[in-house]
Amino acid sequence: MAPRRRRSAYSVSMAATNRGYLPFFLLLLSPLITTSYSAAEAEQPVHELLLSFKASLHDPSGALATWSSSTPYCNWSHVTCTDAAAGIAGVNSSITVSLQGLGLSGDINASALCRVPGLADLSLASNAFNQTVPLQLSRCASLVSLNLSSAFFWGPLPEQFAALAGLVSLDLSGNDIEGTVPPGLAALRGLQTLDLRGNRLSGVLHPALFRNLTSLHYLDLSGNHFLESPLPPELGGMPSLRWLLLQGAGFSGAIPDTFLALEQLQVLDLSMNSLTGPVPPGFGLKFQKLLSLDLSGNGLSGPFPDGVERCLMLQRFEVQGNAFTGEIPAGLWSLPDLQVVRAEDNRFSGRLPEFPAGVSRLEQVQVDNNSFSGGIPRSIGLVRTMYRFSASLNELDGSLPDNLCDSPAMSIIDVSHNAISGTIPEFSNCKRLVSLRLSSNGFTGTIPASLGDLPVLTYIDLSSNGLTGAIPAELQNLKLALLNVSYNRLSGRVPAELVSDLPAVFLQGNPGLCGPGLPNDCDMPSRKHQGLAxxxxxxxxxxxxxxxxxxxxxxxxxxxxxxSSPWKLVLFHPTKITAEELFAAFHEKNVIGRGAFGKVYLIALQDGQNVAVKRLFCSGKLTFREVKNEMKVLAKIRHKNIAKITGFCYSSEGEVSVIYEYFQRGSLQDMICAAKFTLGWNDRLKVALGLAQGLAYLHHDCTPGVLHRDLKSSNVLLADDFEPRVAGFGVHRAVGEKAYRASLDSDLNQRCYVAPEQNFTKNPTNLMDVYSFGVILLELVTGRPAEQPASKDCSDIVSWVRRRINLIDGASQILDPSISHTAQQEMQTVLELAVRCTSVKPDQRPAMYEVVRLLQAP
Structure with a gap:
């Protein structure tokens, strides 16, 4: 894109339209413009009009090569006529011009195109026009469908489109359209589909807009973060509305009672807004066709009303991240098609019900961080489709059902931080179990040796219980990324491979354990007593x-x-450097990187070792005690894929410098941006898996969890064996939230790593890191840097991939051609995962646990 040219053109346009009389004048004039063709123009042959339109386009791939006056236009590629005689006998017919995803650019000759008689469907989607929405498209009087999505259009949404009286579908999604939604669009009374998602629309929605659009079936305003509007009650007056998607669009206030009348709704997504208050009583009573309900990420409160159990076709119930109280309506759990229940991070209470075993289609139940009590339903293990049961941070008691893994799909079990007691059952049927988290309960007895027979078990957390006996040697059979058995009453020798090879092992709080590297070495217990005197x-x-x-x-x-010295140096590991030496090394010749928060310096120590120091210029003026407390938490993080923080330095001005271990190979960005990216596919996959394991550890295995919030390829360091190390995590904790956001906003060259919801959400989530991880996956698969400011094609790798992914030969255009064809299938699989990770909708991105599982799959 060319932002300077775009903005200057836009400023000229706005300078003209901002004169008080001009918009009104244009509205009066638009019907005249639409019908003011001369007789000669109207009689111009269709093929000449289409060729004039083609001449205005830049067609680098030759997709329109068949457009020729020697061939009937109905036989041209991407042109469809409903009447076989059209173009031959001059019979007027319905014409479709579909130019989606052809890499076209240029200045659109809409004047010629709109004189094509019978032009009913026009799609210019997924191209690179980089211009304002052409006003002359309002002359296409016969249009029924207009698709301009993801084509790099910008500027205001033309109110002149109100002249397209026969329009049934209008799609402008995925562009950079600004300003308010014109109230004049209310004139499109026959409109059934209006898709404006993923733009920069702002202001308050005019009530008249929805009061008149009573034929709408599909309305999508999601991702317009700058809207500042309450939910329009007029939306409830659209009796035909089936899809209402308003995710992350700046809506506030209460859910209007009028929504209860939307009896045709199939999908309702109000997530990631600032909605407050209770859900209206009777919500769901008439939603007989509702498939998906998403109210997550708001400030809704009070009990969830009865009525949702009447939604007999409901498949997804997502209300996480609110302040709901009371019990979840009992009838919800027995709905025949229900697949997903997400209610975590609320204040729900009561008991979890027994599920209708044998007929339930439930796949995941996530009710973490509530106040549920009672026992875990035994029927969970009888639900054949269940792959995730997560109920941590509640008040559950009783014992853990021994049939919990009778579901052949069960992959994730998390009941940590409850009051569950008894022994850990033999999970011999858990052949797909990836993660088992039972920490902070009252489990007793021994660790089942049968855990070592589970083929894909990767994460085990049994910490803070009352377990006794030895750590089973069978656990050495697993490819573990985490084993946490700390703070139990375990004893005996720790299996050697668990101590030497496991990336993240936690054994502390078990004084009876012994082995290499532990306080007790097992072999010479008397040495300790001999040396007491x-x-x-x-x-x-x-x-x-x-x-x-x-x-x-x-x-x-x-x-x-x-x-006295103005600097305070805190070292968490022995490092031969003083504060004065550190600051003396802060000069340009030692700079090895630059980012949103400052420069990174390579500093040689007295003992010949090297460290990397990130000097954070964006100081939030936190006190030394505050910074020290935060850095101590980050420095305790241990994982083979996490770069070790060895210390930090604090100046009297509040500036913070973080000291990391250094790797000679540098960062992943260094390799990608080299003259030739030579890393083979197996090593790229190794980097992807290691990075995913490191992030999964930060998100799910640290207590409390740690968000990275600045993940990019320059923060992925590479050891000699290409084992990645995640660096730069938790910077926001050292500088403060305000300074962090201000610096991140100023780093324009790295914005492509930032999730779309970053600009409008107050509470950052793990899924923002997942988006950044997905961008790095795209770099590994394509061999292209995430940001290419000098590129005329596309500067953002996510947009670049999206434009090609749905083409017939899209994969061949996307995958790095330097990689052997034998790896194409694996690359295609990873590409699909990367596209999921970079989804615009956060809830469609996978958690890092799932990412690890998919990357480990053969």
Whole structure:
């Protein structure tokens, strides 16, 4: 795109239209414009009109090569006529021109195109026009369907489109259209589909717009983050409305009672807004056709009203991230087609009901962080389709059902932070189990050795229970990314491979365990007792020396007064550097990277080792104590795919510099942006899997979880074996939220890594990191940098891929041609995963656990 040219043209346009009399004048004039063709123009042959239109386009792939005066236009590619005689006998017919995804650009000659008699359907979607929406398209009086989606149109939405009286479908989604939605569009009384999602529309929606559009079946305004409007009650007066998609569109206030009248609704998505108050009583009573309900990410409160159990076709019930109280309506769980229940992060209470075993189609139940009590329903294991049951941070008690894994699809079990007791059952049937989290309960007995027989089990967290006995040697059979058995009463020797090879192992709080690297080494227990007397003597000597040193230090500080150092250096691991040496090394010759928050320096230590130091210029003026507390949490993170934080330095001005371990290969961005990206597919897949495992650890295995919030290829460091290390995580915690957002907004070159909802949501989520991860996956699959400002084709890799993904040969255009064809199938699979991760809708992105599972699949 060419933002400077675009903005200057737009400013000229706005300068003209902002004169008070002009919009009204244009509205009066538009009917005259539509019908003011001369007789000669009207009689111009159709093929000449279409060729004039073609001449205005840039067609790099030759997609319109068959457009020739020597061939009847109904035989041209991408042109369809309903009457076989059209173009031969001059019979007027309905004509469709579908130019979707052809890589076209240029200045559209809408004047010629709109003189084509019978032009009913026009699609210019998924191209690269980079211009304002052509006003002259309002002359296409016969149009029934107009699709201009994802074609790099910008500027205001023309009110002149109100002249298209016969229009049934209007799609302008995925562009950069700004300003308000013109109230004049209310004149399109026959409109059935209006798709404006993913633009930059703003302001308040005019009531008249929806009062008149009573024929609408499909309305999508999602992703227009700058709208500032309550939910229009007039939407409830659209009796034909089936799809209402308003996700992340700046809506506020209560859900209007008028919505209860939308009896034809199939999909209702009001998620990621600022809605408040209770859901209207009787909500759902008349929604007999509703398939999907999404109210997540709002501020809705009160009990969820009865009535939803009357939605007999409901498949998805998503209300997470609100403040609902009371019980979930009991009839919900027995709906015959229900597949997904997401109610986490609310204040629901009561007992979880038994599920209708044998007939239920439930696939995932997520009710974490509520106040549910009672036992876990035994019928969960009898639901054959269940693959995720997550109920952590509740008040559940009783024992864990031994049939929980009788469901052949069960992959994720998380009942951590409850009051469940008894022994851990033998999960011998859990052949697809990836993650088992039972931490912070009251489990007793031993760890079942049968866990070692589960082929894809990757994450085990049994911490903070009362488990006894030894750690089973069978766990060495697993390819674990996490084993946390800390704070139990385990004893005996720790299997050697678990200590040496496992990326993230937590054994602390079990004084009876012994083995290499532990306080007890198992083989020489008497050595400790033999040295007690000598140790006591040494301690007494050291204590005296320390007291003398403290006194001398206090005297020295008093003498130094104002000459004390302005820097405070905190090291979490032995590192031979002082604060003065660190700051002395902050000069340009040592700079190895630049980002939104400052520069990264390579500093050589006294012992010959190197460290990377990220100097954060965007100081949020946090106190030293605040920064230290945050950095201590981040420095404790241990995983083979997480770069180790060795320390930090704090200046009296509030500036923070973070010290990381350094890797000679540099970052993934360095490799991608090199003259030739030479990394083979197996190594690229290794980078993707390691990065996914590191992120999954940050999101789900840290307590509390850690969001990265600045994930990009420059923050993916590569060890000698191409094992990735995630760096730059948690910067927002060291600088403060306000400074973090201000710096991120200023980093225009890295905006392509940022999830679309970043600009309008107050509460960041794991799924924003998933989006950034998806962008890196696209870099690995395509071999292209995420941002290419000098490219005339497309500067954003996500848009670049979206324009090609649905073409017949789209994959061949997207996948890196330097990779062997034998890897094409795997690359195609990873490409599909990357597209899911970069979905505009957050809830359509997979969690990092699922990403790890998919990347591990053969």
């Amino acid at each position: 000598l140790a006591a003597t040494v301690v007494l000597f050291i204590t005296g020396a320390v007291l003398l040193a403290v006194g001398a230090s206090a005297m020295y500080r008093r003498l130094q007064g104002k000459n």
